[in-house]
Amino acid sequence: MKGYVNIPKSVYCKPCRECGAPPLIAHAGIEGYVVKCPNNDNHYQTTPGIIDIEDWNIHNTLLYDNDYDLKMMSR
DSSP, X not given: OOSEEEOOTTSOOOXXXXXXXOOEEEEOGGGOEEEEOSSOTTSOBOOSBSOOXXXXXXXXXXXGGGOHHHHHHXX
């Protein structure tokens, strides 16, 4: 076995905000599973436990501070 599972396209999952790679599900031993970036373990990964794609999506959202149009509206 590869040690990881690709997330099916039918499940909405945001790409890694650091490199843009689609995440995967990796076995984390007795603790459970993590959703993580396949390219770099230093990029965000969920805490070991259940497969938490919602947590991944929340933490891989670019905040509105990076969007020029939204910054102009908030002033």
